[in-house]
């Protein structure tokens with residue numbers, strides 16, 4: 001099957017593959033490397049103008065290694081995922097200092113450079129030097145999970161292990177550079193994520209998913225994690241000037257250094273909590289739960305509207321607490337705080353319910 005797969009793929013590539021991409025001209029490990037890093041999270045069409053500019057400014061390893069990081073980041077600006085640019089710069093300096101400025105040709109040495117994983121190392125050496133290494137980028141994973149009907153999320157080590165074994169078995173002994181480009185092109189042009197064009201695919205006759213009519217089931221999606229939920233009460237506490245009491249948050253953690261409403265554990269009575277920390281309050285009402293989502297958890301906020309009757313000066317530490325009104329210019333506000341203030345100020349409370357609304 002190996003020869004059949006690579007032969008069919010290569011003859012398709014000869015007719016339809018991409019052969020005039022900028023990094024395919026004047027091919028060198030440096031030029032292929034930069035292209036591979038730019039292509040890691042970004043489409044070819046977006047990469048091309050960035051690549052051309054980058055190559056004009058940093059035509060070789062020495063130019064990149066000797067440049068200021070700011071200059072490199074400026075040429076990356078707009079491509080996103082800036083760790084890629086920082087690693088590129090750091091790796092160029094390692095090549096200058098540890099490999100006499102020559103991009104290494106040894107697989108392990110390439111793999112040891114910052115920002116280069118197994119697939120990228122293989123792709124660079126295959127395309128720049130014709131060395132036989134399999135690759136397994138996102139496009140190739142998709143092709144192989146379908147071609148061999150490999151179930152399970154490719155991000156799992158066991159599934160990735162199977163895919164690497166298939167990728168290795170299919171990689172031919174000759175024309176490795178073309179084959180590497182060909183299998184990436186197959187994934188990018190034919191075996192696409194949402195609408196694979198199986199009727200134009202050179203390997204459709206031997207593709208298991210196509211034969212079983214199960215293409216849409218592959219690759220298996222990443223299992224959905226249950227996002228944890230944290231619950232808190234936020235005390236929207238007003239004084240008789242209708243100012244909000246805000247707390248300076250610690251410099252680290254969520255909303256680090258911003259100003260927020262006092263947070264009260266969900267199970268605690270707000271009046272009891274306030275008596276200990278701030279003073280006597282009267283609670284007017286509780287609003288519906290507002291969800292704020294962070295990357296790793298949901299925060300369910302129960303806003304509690306109250307007014308301060310009696311401050312305890314010995315408890316109120318001024319470096320921690322402040323009274324805030326719309327003309328205040330101190331510090332940034334955490335996102336839900338802004339929202340809740342707007343909610344309050346928009347008059348969504350019935351006037352009779354408003355704790356401190358002055359009349360006349």
Ligand code: SF4
Nearest residue numbers: 191198201204207210
């Ligand atoms: S036949 Fe369809 S699913 Fe199979 S490799 Fe080709 S494009 Fe992908």
